[in-house]
Amino acid sequence: xxxxxxxxxxRRRGGLADREGLLTWLFLLPSVVYLAALVLVPLALAIALxxxxxxxxxxxxxxxxxxxxxxxxxxxxxxxxxxxxxxVAGVSTVLVVLCxxxxxxxxxxxxxxxxxxxxxxxxxxxxxxxxSATSWRWLLDSAHSPAGRLLRAAGVxxxxxxxxxxxxxxxxxxxxxxxxxxxxxxxxxxxxxxxDVRDAARVxxxxxxxxxxxVVIPLALPSxxxxxxxxxxxxxxDAAVAAVLTxxxxxxxxxxxxxxARGIEGGALGRGAAIAVLLxxxxxxxxxxxxxxxxxxxxxxx
Amino acid sequence: xxxLETRGLVKVYEGRRKQHVRALDGVDLTTEQxxxxxxxxxxGAGKTTLLRxxxxxxxxxxGEVHLGGHLMNGLPPRARRVGLVVPSHALYPHKSxxxxxxxxxxxxxxxxxMRERKARWAxxxxxxxxxxxxxxGRLSADERRRVALARALVREPAVLLLDEPLAGVDPxxxxxARDELRSLQRRLGTAMICVTHDQAEATGLGDRVxxxxxxxxxxxxxxxxxYDEPVDTFVATLIGTPPMNLVPRGDRLIxxxxxxxxxxxxxxxxxxxxxxxxxxxxxxxxxxxxVYGRVTRIGRETRVIARLPATVTTPLAxxxxxxxxxxxxxxxxxxxxxxxxxxxxxxxx
Numbered sequence: 097x098x099x100x101x102x103x104x105x106x107r108r109r110g111g112l113a114d115r116e117g118l119l120t121w122l123f124l125l126p127s128v129v130y131l132a133a134l135v136l137v138p139l140a141l142a143i144a145l146x147x148x149x150x151x152x153x154x155x156x157x158x159x160x161x162x163x164x165x166x167x168x169x170x171x172x173x174x175x176x177x178x179x180x181x182x183x184v185a186g187v188s189t190v191l192v193v194l195c196x197x198x199x200x201x202x203x204x205x206x207x208x209x210x211x212x213x214x215x216x217x218x219x220x221x222x223x224x225x226x227x228s229a230t231s232w233r234w235l236l237d238s239a240h241s242p243a244g245r246l247l248r249a250a251g252v253x254x255x256x257x258x259x260x261x262x263x264x265x266x267x268x269x270x271x272x273x274x275x276x277x278x279x280x281x282x283x284x285x286x287x288x289x290x291x292d293v294r295d296a297a298r299v300x301x302x303x304x305x306x307x308x309x310x311v312v313i314p315l316a317l318p319s320x321x322x323x324x325x326x327x328x329x330x331x332x333x334d335a336a337v338a339a340v341l342t343x344x345x346x347x348x349x350x351x352x353x354x355x356x357a358r359g360i361e362g363g364a365l366g367r368g369a370a371i372a373v374l375l376x377x378x379x380x381x382x383x384x385x386x387x388x389x390x391x392x393x394x395x396x397x398x
Numbered sequence: 399x400x401x402l403e404t405r406g407l408v409k410v411y412e413g414r415r416k417q418h419v420r421a422l423d424g425v426d427l428t429t430e431q432x433x434x435x436x437x438x439x440x441x442g443a444g445k446t447t448l449l450r451x452x453x454x455x456x457x458x459x460x461g462e463v464h465l466g467g468h469l470m471n472g473l474p475p476r477a478r479r480v481g482l483v484v485p486s487h488a489l490y491p492h493k494s495x496x497x498x499x500x501x502x503x504x505x506x507x508x509x510x511x512m513r514e515r516k517a518r519w520a521x522x523x524x525x526x527x528x529x530x531x532x533x534x535g536r537l538s539a540d541e542r543r544r545v546a547l548a549r550a551l552v553r554e555p556a557v558l559l560l561d562e563p564l565a566g567v568d569p570x571x572x573x574x575a576r577d578e579l580r581s582l583q584r585r586l587g588t589a590m591i592c593v594t595h596d597q598a599e600a601t602g603l604g605d606r607v608x609x610x611x612x613x614x615x616x617x618x619x620x621x622x623x624x625y626d627e628p629v630d631t632f633v634a635t636l637i638g639t640p641p642m643n644l645v646p647r648g649d650r651l652i653x654x655x656x657x658x659x660x661x662x663x664x665x666x667x668x669x670x671x672x673x674x675x676x677x678x679x680x681x682x683x684x685x686x687x688x689v690y691g692r693v694t695r696i697g698r699e700t701r702v703i704a705r706l707p708a709t710v711t712t713p714l715a716x717x718x719x720x721x722x723x724x725x726x727x728x729x730x731x732x733x734x735x736x737x738x739x740x741x742x743x744x745x746x747x
Contacts, residue, residue: 292488295455300549301476301505310501314492 145369152363164370173347173354174371180349181378183263184338185331188270192327193320195271196278203283221276229340232269262349266338270331277330278323285319286312325387329379351375399431400467401589402452402557407461409447409613421447422458423613429557434583434590436604438597438636444613445593449559452591453482466556476505481550481588485562487542489534495521495545496530502553520548523582539566551586558583558590564599576602597637601625609633627730628653631737634730640688640703646734647697650743653730656688656705661712662721669726671696671745675704676719689714693722696745 112118149160168174199217220228236243289312297311313320338353348354351371359368409422421444429435437445450456452463454475463470470478489498499517508516521527524544534542543566550558560579567575580603583590594600600607601621609616609624609632617629621637628634628642634653635641643659644651654671662672673693678701681688685708693702704722706712714720731740 290486290488292484292486293490295450295475296482296484296488296490296549297501298455298475299453299480299482300502301553302501303476303505306505310493310504311490 142369142372145366146373148366150365152365155365160366164366165374168367168370168374174351174374177348177351177354177371180259180263180266180338181332181351181375184266184270184350185328185378185382187263187267188274188331189324189327191267191271192274192278193282193324195275196282196323197320199275199279200283200286203279204286217279218276220272221274223273225273225334225336226340228273229269229337232265232272233341236265259349262342265341266349269337269341270327270334273337274327274330278327281323281326282316282319285316285322288319289315321387325383328382332375332379332382351378400428401431401433401465402429402591403427403462403464404448404452405462405464407448407451407463408459409444409451409456410459420613422451422461424461425610425613425615427608427615427618429589429591431589432584432587433605434580434592434603436600436607437591437593437610438595438600438604438607439610440595440636442612443610445595445610446561447613448610449482449561449591449593452557453480453559454478479553479556481553481555481558483543483546483550483558483560483563485565487534487546489542489545489549491534493533494530495526495532495534495537498534498545499530499548499552502549506553516552517548520552523551523585524548543567547582551588554586555588558588559593560590561593562595563592564594572599573602579603598639601637607637609636625655627739629739631732634732640705642730643693643700643702644732645693645697645700645702647743647745649734650740651732651734651737652697652745653732654724654728656703657707658724658728659702659704659722660706660710660724661714662723664710664712665723665725670723671726671729672721672723674719675702675722677714677716679716680714687714 144157146164147159147161149158149164150156203214203217235241236247293311293315294307297307302310333352335350335352335356338348338350339356342348342353348357352375355368355371355375357368358364358371362368404425404427407422407425407427408420411419411421413419423444425444425448427435427448437448439445447456451458452465454463454470454473454477458471465478465480490501493501496517499520500513503513503516517530518527521530524547526541526544526548529537529541529545534545537545543563547560547563550560563579564572564575576599579592592600592603594603601624604621606618607621607624608618611632617624617633619627624633624637628637631642631644631651631653635644638655640656642653642655644653646652659675662670673696675689675691675693677689677691679690681690687706687710689704689706691702691704692699706714729742729745731742732738733740
């Protein structure tokens with residue numbers, strides 16, 4: 097009897113482990129600090145820079161207001177880069193999802209030698225974007241590279257000047273770079289489909305095509321949406337591939353590359369920041385749309 | 399007419415560390431048109447593997463599967479015309495109930511009007527016409543079971559394969575669910591194989607019961623056969639609650655069912671086997687008395703259970719020793735080492 101009383105008394109005093117409200121905050125704190133330091137502060141800095149006339153030559157902060165955005169929007173290069181970004185992001189996303197689905201099935205298939213194939217599939221993603229873009233540029237550009245020769249033989253002397261060629265090249269490198277990531281995400285989605293449901297479709301008499309279209313793809317839709325979202329955001333925000341492919345002095349074809357060219361290479365920090373801030377709504381809108389689309393099938397599956 | 403026949407089915411899986419597991423070890427089984435065969439066995443006996451092999455989801459290592467007189471080996475599930483219901487029901491979560499039931503017909507390219515009519519028919523048969531527009535996620539377990547059944551029988555399969563068809567049905571409505579399943583099957587006239595680990599369900603549901611253990615069929619027969627003439631101690635102790643009492647005597651086991659072990663004065667004297675029973679404990683279960691105790695004299699002292707029907711009113715109390723008896727024709731003999739049925743031996747007394 098007395099022991100029970102002693103127990104409840106000590107519990108009432110309560111150790112740290114019993115105070116769940118406090119614990120919640122304690123556990124959340126690191127991620128709050130992380131988000132604030134690495135996301136919110138840089139974002140606020142970028143917006144502050146965009147509202148200023150700061151350049152590399154004159155680093156003192158001068159508030160200029162939203163005038164900067166007006167001058168950016170009246171620049172032809174901005175609109176060209178915006179179109180380029182939309183085209184690259186859109187086409188890359190479609191291609192990455194298609195190639196990623198194929199690779200996801202390769203990753204999941206049981207065959208001899210898959211211990212070798214699996215790391216190879218992931219290799220492009222582990223390579224730094226600037227490095228891979230450099231080697232791609234060499235592949236396409238150098239006088240002695242096979243692709244360069246083929247292009248010249250086809251009558252394309254300098255691919256830098258033709259928008260379709262430049263954008264196509266950027267898309268090719270982005271697809272090559274991001275497909276493995278999408279494949280891993282979608283492979284996880286495919287393994288989450290219950291085996292019973294796949295078996296049921298086989299017993300119900302569905303052939304391979306019907307099983308894919310009516311059962312597997314609808315159930316894998318949430319993971320496909322996540323893969324598409326990641327690809328769209330990463331291609332929108334990526335400056336390295338476009339900047340390296342077109343090189344310093346070349347005309348930038350995507351917004352991120354344009355921001356880099358104006359702000360860092362050109363020294364107009366405020367102008368670069370303004371372009372970057374104008375780029376922000378693109379991935380945000382993509383995230384909102386895809387999260388909404390991905391939600392409904394996921395909820396029904398649960 | 400024979401609907402399904404398996405001949406010498408063997409299925410070997412390669413388990414962990416290259417170990418071979420024989421999930422099926424030579425299974426010969428037949429089902430007739432309109433028959434319900436219950437497949438009974440403990441967990442891991444190979445019941446589900448057998449169903450999956452018949453459905454074509456697994457290919458046998460050895461042996462043959464015949465459906466409607468045709469060899470099915472190597473044919474994909476969709477060529478087999480079987481309906482399968484698994485314990486998880488495996489409904490398509492993104493399709494409505496109507497979409498689920500129509501799916502097998504769609505796969506057969508049945509025209510839309512016909513599909514709708516048949517889906518309606520199947521839904522009416524299972525009493526779920528109101529659910530056609532709903533998604534599986536919003537259904538109760540019982541409703542999901544009905545949808546899975548409707549989907550399995552909508553294209554009128556030659557055999558219905560049901561894996562634990564009454565799993566998740568609450569114990570109170572089990573008898574009603576069994577009854578409904580049987581009357582449904584009788585109306586359709588399809589052959590049906592029901593997998594279960596519950597002996598009461600197997601004997602209640604099946605025209606015949608096949609007892610499977612470690613990939614081998616122990617015994618196939620009517621529930622009465624299995625109850626009266628079990629071929630070995632495995633079947634003897636699997637069928638019936640409480641299970642058959644087994645008393646060791648030399649190299650034999652003397653087996654008798656709890657309901658045949660009664661106070662001596664309740665058993666006609668000619669041919670009976672009597673034994674003293676020391677009562678440990680008495681349980682009252684819906685009018686019956688289950689008497690837990692120990693018997694001696696006929697063999698080694700052994701714990702047994704006697705089930706006294708409500709009509710036997712002999713007063714009994716714990717700690718008391720009393721003469722009990724079993725009618726002579728109710729005693730079964732098994733080999734003590736291998737458990738198989740043997741010829742009777744004289745017990746005396």
